[in-house]
Amino acid sequence: MKTLLSAFLAAGLMAMPLGIASAQENQGSGASVEANSDAATEDAGEIAAEEGHSESPHYPLKKPEELSWSFAGPFGHWDIAQLQRGLKVYKEVCSACHGMRLVAFRNLEDLGYNEAQVKAFAAEYTIQDGPNADGEMFDRPGIASDYFPSPFPNPEAAAAANNGAAPPDFSLLAKARAVERGFPTFLFDLFSQYQEAGPDYIHALLTGYDQEPPAEIADLIQDGTYYNPYFISGPALAMPTPIADDQVEYPDGAPQTVDQYSRDVSAFMMWAAEPHLAERKATxxxxxxxxxxxxxxxxxxxxxxxxxxxx
Incomplete structure (x- = not known):
């Protein structure tokens, strides 16, 4: 038994140098393959540079302008007249494609409307309800406890009607869409309490149409999309220019321009996303x-x- 064990140990000691040599050869071949791969990558990079290719651009191509809002800062408050105008813009323009499934009609009392006005406003919408006693769904006028309905029955129908892109819901969009501020700006935001990146972005997007794309971006714009340098996800989006001057009539005499429409609907969307913002700041x-x-x-x-x- 001792003889057999000694034979195994001797065989192992003899095979060890061969294994070490083989590992060294494999390591050397792997290093050479990695060196060849790095060289090939560098050559490809040089060829791409010679052919004029560049890295993928960072979106948005332009940063939104930081605007002045009544609800900004520690003493921010809602401009009720602006919110009412924003509601009017949403109802007459945006509601054809975008819903607000988390906002109830009764919440509009916070915008200065009384109960009768809210009921009349809700009755202008058709709400699907049911099932009834026969097990069927039916349509009825909206009531104050209903929520803003979506203009489409499901996301698939919304995408089919809008060039393959389903319009997002407006309920939380002003909080969900924001451009990164970067260092060190976001540090100053802690003290200035800047949280208006969503309204700034929405305003910039609505006013950013009708611009000529740069030559290096033109090839990236697909057919059926519209160039907008403020779009956060690419050089162009499926939504065409949504609003034009004098499209919505303001009874209070405010300017009927795209810039004013964009400001008003952005403020309204911020209220929809955080209706208790002013109360929270006061508290x-x-x-x-x-x-x-x-x-x-x-x-x-x-x-x-x-x-x-x-x-």
């Missing part, structure tokens, strides 16, 4: 004042209690 200001006063009282009490204690 936060009161809390901060309380914390400052409370900290001062704690300091005075601490000095009073420990004043006679030797340190």
């Amino acid at each position: 936060g200001f009161v809390v901060m004042i309380f914390l400052v006063v409370f900290a001062g009282l704690l300091f005075v009490v601490k000095r009073r209690v420990w004043a006679g204690t030797p340190h």
